Amino acid sequence: MDIFRVLTRGASIKKNGDSNKTQSADFSMANEKKNKKGGNSIAAGREDQQMTRELDFFRNKKIINKVENSARNESEKEQKGAVADEDGDEELGDSDVDQAGIPEKVITKQDALKLRKSYQGNVTGQNVPLPIGSFEDLISRFQFDKRLLSNLIENNFTEPTPIQSESIPILLNERDMIACAPTGSGKTLAFLIPLLQQIISDKATTGLKGLIISPTKELANQIFIECSKLANKIYLDKKRPLQVALLSKSLSSKLRNKVISQDKYDIIISTPLRLISVVQNEDLSLGKVKHLIFDEADKLFDKTFVEQTDEILSSCTDPQLRKTMFSATIPSNVEEIAHTIMNDPIRVIIGHKEAANRNIDQQLVFCGNEEGKLIAIRQLVLEGEFKPPVIIFLESITRAKALFHELLYDKLNVDVIHAERTQVQRDKIIERFKSGDLWCLICTDVLARGVDFKGVNLVINYDVPRSAQAYVHRIGRTGRGGRSGKAVTFYSKQDSLAIKPIINVMKQSGCEVSEWMQKISSMTKREKESLKKGKGHSERRQISTVPKVVKQKKRQRKEMIEASKRRKLETSDVELESGNDSA
Numbered sequence: 341m342d343i344f345r346v347l348t349r350g351a352s353i354k355k356n357g358d359s360n361k362t363q364s365a366d367f368s369m370a371n372e373k374k375n376k377k378g379g380n381s382i383a384a385g386r387e388d389q390q391m392t393r394e395l396d397f398f399r400n401k402k403i404i405n406k407v408e409n410s411a412r413n414e415s416e417k418e419q420k421g422a423v424a425d426e427d428g429d430e431e432l433g434d435s436d437v438d439q440a441g442i443p444e445k446v447i448t449k450q451d452a453l454k455l456r457k458s459y460q461g462n463v464t465g466q467n468v469p470l471p472i473g474s475f476e477d478l479i480s481r482f483q484f485d486k487r488l489l490s491n492l493i494e495n496n497f498t499e500p501t502p503i504q505s506e507s508i509p510i511l512l513n514e515r516d517m518i519a520c521a522p523t524g525s526g527k528t529l530a531f532l533i534p535l536l537q538q539i540i541s542d543k544a545t546t547g548l549k550g551l552i553i554s555p556t557k558e559l560a561n562q563i564f565i566e567c568s569k570l571a572n573k574i575y576l577d578k579k580r581p582l583q584v585a586l587l588s589k590s591l592s593s594k595l596r597n598k599v600i601s602q603d604k605y606d607i608i609i610s611t612p613l614r615l616i617s618v619v620q621n622e623d624l625s626l627g628k629v630k631h632l633i634f635d636e637a638d639k640l641f642d643k644t645f646v647e648q649t650d651e652i653l654s655s656c657t658d659p660q661l662r663k664t665m666f667s668a669t670i671p672s673n674v675e676e677i678a679h680t681i682m683n684d685p686i687r688v689i690i691g692h693k694e695a696a697n698r699n700i701d702q703q704l705v706f707c708g709n710e711e712g713k714l715i716a717i718r719q720l721v722l723e724g725e726f727k728p729p730v731i732i733f734l735e736s737i738t739r740a741k742a743l744f745h746e747l748l749y750d751k752l753n754v755d756v757i758h759a760e761r762t763q764v765q766r767d768k769i770i771e772r773f774k775s776g777d778l779w780c781l782i783c784t785d786v787l788a789r790g791v792d793f794k795g796v797n798l799v800i801n802y803d804v805p806r807s808a809q810a811y812v813h814r815i816g817r818t819g820r821g822g823r824s825g826k827a828v829t830f831y832s833k834q835d836s837l838a839i840k841p842i843i844n845v846m847k848q849s850g851c852e853v854s855e856w857m858q859k860i861s862s863m864t865k866r867e868k869e870s871l872k873k874g875k876g877h878s879e880r881r882q883i884s885t886v887p888k889v890v891k892q893k894k895r896q897r898k899e900m901i902e903a904s905k906r907r908k909l910e911t912s913d914v915e916l917e918s919g920n921d922s923a
C-alpha cells in the first residue's frame with residue numbers, strides 16, 4: 341500500500357511552528373550594581389518583525405513599561421538609599437507576588453527560594469547571587485547594555501527562562517558554573533547574554549575574549565547565528581563593532597594567510613578539532629580568552645573529545661579565565677572532572693538532573709523485529725500520528741541510508757544526514773527542513789544534540805539509543821521553547837536490555853509505563869553486566885521490506901546466470917582442446 345504517496349499529495353505544513361510561547365516565570369530581582377544613568381527606553385522594533393510584535397503587543401508593552409518603571413524606581417531608590425539586610429542582601433522595597441504566590445520581584449533570599457521552588461531549581465555553591473526576575477532588571481543590577489536589551493526584545497526574548505534567571509547573574513558575577521537544564525529550555529541564551537555583556541563591559545581590551553566550544557558543526561553554526569542576532573549593531577567604540585565569528589574552514593585559512601588579524605574577533609565559536617588545528621599552527625592565540633564555555637559539556641568531556649578539550653583548556657592561559665559548562669545531561673563523572681578544573685563553581689540544576697523535557701509525550705512501541713519497525717512507521721501514518729516535521733534517529737550510517745531508501749521508495753518527502761554527507765549537503769538539508777520543504781529528516785546521532793528545529797512534532801527512535809543521555813538529547817529535538825512534542829521509541833526483542841534506562845527516564849519525567857513493559861526490561865545480574873560492557877545491542881538485521889519470494893526469485897536468477905556462464909566456459913574449453921588435438 342502506497343500510503344506515503346497519499347501523505348505527500350499537495351498538502352502543506354505550517355512553516356513557523358505554532359504560536360505557543362515559552363512558559364517562563366515572570367519575576368523580579370534584588371539590587372546589586374546600580375545603573376547611574378537610568379532613563380532607559382526600548383527602541384522600536386524592526387520593520388520585518390512588525391507582524392510578530394503586533395501579535396505580541398501586550399507582552400512587549402508590558403516589558404517596555406517594566407523597563408521604564410525600573411528606571412524610575414532606580415532614581416527614587418538612589419534618593420532614599422538602599423537598605424542592606426542581615427545577610428548583606430540589599431533591600432529594594434516590598435516583594436510583589438503573583439496570584440500563585442510566586443514573587444515577581446526577587447529581593448530577599450526567601451523570594452529566591454520561592455522562585456526556585458516554582459521551577460524546581462537547585463542552586464548550590466558559595467555566595468550564590470540571587471536570580472533575576474526579568475531582563476530589564478539587569479539594567480539596575482548590572483548596568484546592562486541598552487542595545488543588547490533592545491536586541492533581546494527585537495528577537496522576542498521578553499522574559500528569562502529559569503536557567504537564564506539563574507545563570508545570567510552568576511556569570512555576570514564572574515563565577516565558574518556547571519549548569520544542567522532540560523533540552524529546549526534556553527541554555528544558549530543563558531550563556532550568550534552574560535558573555536556579550538561582559539565583552540561590552542571589557543571594551544578596553546581588544547582580541548579574542550570569549551570562546552564557545554560545541555561538539556558539532558551544526559550546533560556551532562546555530563550558536564553563531566544566535567550570537568550574531570544579539571550582537572547586532574553593538575559597538576565597542578565608535579568604529580569598532582562587537583565581532584563574532586564561526587571558526588569555519590575558510591576563516592581558518594584566512595587566519596593562516598594573515599588575511600584577517602587574529603585580534604579581529606571578540607568571540608569565536610568552534611568545534612574542538614578545528615580550533616586545535618589553528619592553535620597548533622599558531623594562527624590563533626587563546627592567551628587572552630577570559631570566558632570559556634563548553635556547550636554540551638558532557639559530550640566534550642567524554643572519551644571522544646576529552647583529549648581535545650584538555651588541549652583547549654591548556655591553551656587558554658589567562659589566569660582570570662572563567663569556565664562554564666552547560667548540558668541537559670551532566671553525569672557524575674563529568675561533574676567530578678568539572679570540579680578539578682573549575683574554581684569554586686556554582687552548580688545549577690533545573691528540574692531533575694538528566695530528566696527528559698516534560699513537554700514531550702514519550703511512548704515505547706514494541707515492533708517484534710526489524711520488519712516490524714517499517715510496519716510501525718506505516719501504522720503511524722495510517723493513524724494520523726506521523727505529523728511532519730518528523731525526525732527519525734538510527735544508530736549507524738548504513739542503517740540511516742537503508743531506511744532513507746526504503747522511505748524514498750514509499751515516495752515520502754524525506755532526506756538523510758550523517759557524517760558521510762558533505763557540509764554543503766548537510767547545510768542544505770537543514771535549511772529545507774527548517775523552511776518546511778522537507779518533512780522528514782533521517783539522521784544518526786550527529787543531530788541528536790543542541791540543534792534547534794522549532795516546530796518538530798515527532799521524534800522517532802527507530803533504533804533504541806545507547807544510553808539514557810543519548811535518549812534525552814534525541815527526543816529533546818521536539819518539545820522545545822515551551823511547545824509540546826511527541827517521541828516514539830521502537831524496540832524489538834533484542835532491545836529488551838537497552839530499554840531499561842529509557843524506561844527510567846520516562847518514569848522520572850512523569851510518563852506512564854505499563855507494567856508488562858517494565859517486566860520485559862527487567863534484567864538478570866548477568867544481563868546487566870553485559871549491558872554495562874556495551875553488549876546490550878547485538879547485530880541488527882538489515883532494513884528491508886522486500887518480500888522473501890522476491891528475494892528468492894532474485895537469487896535463483898543470479899544462480900541461473902552464473903550456471904549459464906560456467907557452461908559456456910566449459911564448452912569453449914572443450915572446443916579448444918579438440919582443436920588442439922586436430923592440429
Ligand SMILES: Nc1ncnc2c1ncn2[C@@H]1O[C@H](COP(=O)(O)OP(=O)(O)OP(=O)(O)O)[C@@H](O)[C@H]1O
Binds near residue numbers: 521524668
Ligand atoms: N527567554 C526566552 N524567551 C523565548 N524563547 C526563548 C528564550 N530563550 C530561548 N528561547 C528559545 O527556546 C528555544 C530553545 O532554546 P535553546 O536552543 O537555547 O535550548 P537548549 O536548552 O540549549 O536545548 P538543548 O539542550 O537541546 O541544546 C530556542 O528556539 C530559543 O530561541
